[in-house]
Amino acid sequence: MRNFIIIVCFFFTTCSFSQHSIEFIPVYGFQSFTTDKYYPINQTDSVKIETLKFYISSVEFIKRDVVVFREEKSFHLIDLAKPQSLQISDLPNDIDFTHIGFNVGVDSVTNVSGALDGDLDPSLGMYWTWQSGYINVKIEGKSNLCRTRLNEFSLHLGGYRTPNLSVQNIELAVKNTQNMKIYFDLHSFLTSVGLQDQNQIMSPGIAAVRLSEKFAQSFNSREK
Amino acid sequence: MKKRLVVLIILLALIIMSFGITRTKVFRVPEGWPDPVYNFEKNPLTAEQIELGRILFYDPILSSDSIVSCNSCHLQYSGFTHVDHSLSHGIKDRIGTRNSPVLINLAWNRSFMWDGAVNHLDVQALAPISNHNEMDETIGNVIVKLNRSKIYPYLFTRAYGDDSITSSRILKSLSQFMLTLISCNSKYDSVMRKESSFTIQEENGYQLFRRNCASCHKEPLFTNGEFENNGLSVDTTLNDAGRYKVTLRSNDSLLFKVPTLRNIEFSYPYMHDGRFKSLREVMDHYSSGIVKHKTLSKQLHSPITITSNEKVDLIAFLLTLTDRYFLFNKEFSYPREIFSK
Numbered sequence: 001m002r003n004f005i006i007i008v009c010f011f012f013t014t015c016s017f018s019q020h021s022i023e024f025i026p027v028y029g030f031q032s033f034t035t036d037k038y039y040p041i042n043q044t045d046s047v048k049i050e051t052l053k054f055y056i057s058s059v060e061f062i063k064r065d066v067v068v069f070r071e072e073k074s075f076h077l078i079d080l081a082k083p084q085s086l087q088i089s090d091l092p093n094d095i096d097f098t099h100i101g102f103n104v105g106v107d108s109v110t111n112v113s114g115a116l117d118g119d120l121d122p123s124l125g126m127y128w129t130w131q132s133g134y135i136n137v138k139i140e141g142k143s144n145l146c147r148t149r150l151n152e153f154s155l156h157l158g159g160y161r162t163p164n165l166s167v168q169n170i171e172l173a174v175k176n177t178q179n180m181k182i183y184f185d186l187h188s189f190l191t192s193v194g195l196q197d198q199n200q201i202m203s204p205g206i207a208a209v210r211l212s213e214k215f216a217q218s219f220n221s222r223e224k
Numbered sequence: 225m226k227k228r229l230v231v232l233i234i235l236l237a238l239i240i241m242s243f244g245i246t247r248t249k250v251f252r253v254p255e256g257w258p259d260p261v262y263n264f265e266k267n268p269l270t271a272e273q274i275e276l277g278r279i280l281f282y283d284p285i286l287s288s289d290s291i292v293s294c295n296s297c298h299l300q301y302s303g304f305t306h307v308d309h310s311l312s313h314g315i316k317d318r319i320g321t322r323n324s325p326v327l328i329n330l331a332w333n334r335s336f337m338w339d340g341a342v343n344h345l346d347v348q349a350l351a352p353i354s355n356h357n358e359m360d361e362t363i364g365n366v367i368v369k370l371n372r373s374k375i376y377p378y379l380f381t382r383a384y385g386d387d388s389i390t391s392s393r394i395l396k397s398l399s400q401f402m403l404t405l406i407s408c409n410s411k412y413d414s415v416m417r418k419e420s421s422f423t424i425q426e427e428n429g430y431q432l433f434r435r436n437c438a439s440c441h442k443e444p445l446f447t448n449g450e451f452e453n454n455g456l457s458v459d460t461t462l463n464d465a466g467r468y469k470v471t472l473r474s475n476d477s478l479l480f481k482v483p484t485l486r487n488i489e490f491s492y493p494y495m496h497d498g499r500f501k502s503l504r505e506v507m508d509h510y511s512s513g514i515v516k517h518k519t520l521s522k523q524l525h526s527p528i529t530i531t532s533n534e535k536v537d538l539i540a541f542l543l544t545l546t547d548r549y550f551l552f553n554k555e556f557s558y559p560r561e562i563f564s565k
Contacts, residue, residue, distance in 0.1 A: 114346030115395040122350055123364040123391040129350035131341040131470060161471065174327065205472060 003129025004198045018090040036093035047143035052080040054137040061097035077119040081102040105136030105167035110149040145195040168216035173223045247271040254408040260331035272383040277401030287359035291485045298326040303487035310498030314358035323498035338496040407550040429541025449480040452521040455514030507535040
């Protein structure tokens, strides 16, 4: 009986309850990052972010250029005001892979699919009511670089119709496939915006596409 | 003993089935009409969800001041448009930038609004609900208000099985009601079904229509659903570039969606900014008022030559598109029984 209990316990420990998870970690260059705190953007100017929300969708596991897993109903609204949203768990644990793929934003087909639920609920403040479509990335804050009322900037990046398609696909190498950490560097993104000239984007267009590309480029896994 | 058992089982089955039973409704496509565009599989019609949508449509709770309802700009008797106003107005008498379009045969629409800004019927209602000049509300706050109300938790349970009030349920119920607004019983339709005939004047008008108007106002929907530039002069107080605002393509500048002509007798004033009060003015525009914009639709490149008498005949034909069964159908009307409680 004792041996039986030991075997059963052993069985449960190897049958790992821990599944693959992805944690999105905002950083500012080599510093950690939090909202509502000023960071230097150059020698003289600074910036703080008050709101940062974006969609991560179509999560895939890839091994040697082959997609070995595709998450179903894969739409996650990452909101820095809601720390739990920064982690995607409930991913299967028995798959071998070398890279992770995902979209920053919502794909075109989903953008024409009407009223949706969960993280895609239009009442979450990430949907344009006056012209159908999702806001892929919403970044709001203040910087003395912005000659605007209260030095505010408001970047709502969206657009699903070519040539204003702004959803971005990313593929990153991952070594620790159990607990994947994906960093996104806001220093690199904010310095590429040009806040002195560009501080209000509220609709699809060239500017939204350019900044969506820059935002996606700020993601990395710190793995080769 | 066996008989009694059978009766008991049938009774039990009926009782069990009566819980959470919703009545599905079939969307009837009029004979000879094209297939609807709307994907009913994602939102199958039920009597209870349609009814909920109708109640929401007529309820001013959707607006921030609880005075403006969908019905305020979409009156049944005019084909569900805003009669007598060139530019529609919303809460606190704020004036918008366009005339509200009719809500007729929406299941066949590929896009919504004069510039096609809305790409799916299910998200249409979000636009007026959130617009500062219309209802000036948020869908989130609508949910709060509905949860607080006495009747909506019950109505949502009746329609969906539980009292969870979500944005998608609100929007899809509204869609269901709007999808039932089918107009296919005008005199024109009965003539097409060979149940009656046009007068000589109406027949003349019909032939003129087919020669001059039908390429854009295609039968039986009386719209091709496309965006066209019909040569309206630019109103510099509005500077409305139409479809261009949505696509940012210069070829789309001054293009607007072709509206249906069904019930045109009652849906005045006409055009996206309600600039024409009468059908006669519309005729005069097409015969002598077209501005040759760069993006003018090809169909209007050659002038429309039409005499004054012919205009009268054409208007006589357009009046045959009036569908009184639609305009006065109690199933589309204000749900007096609910709101009077």
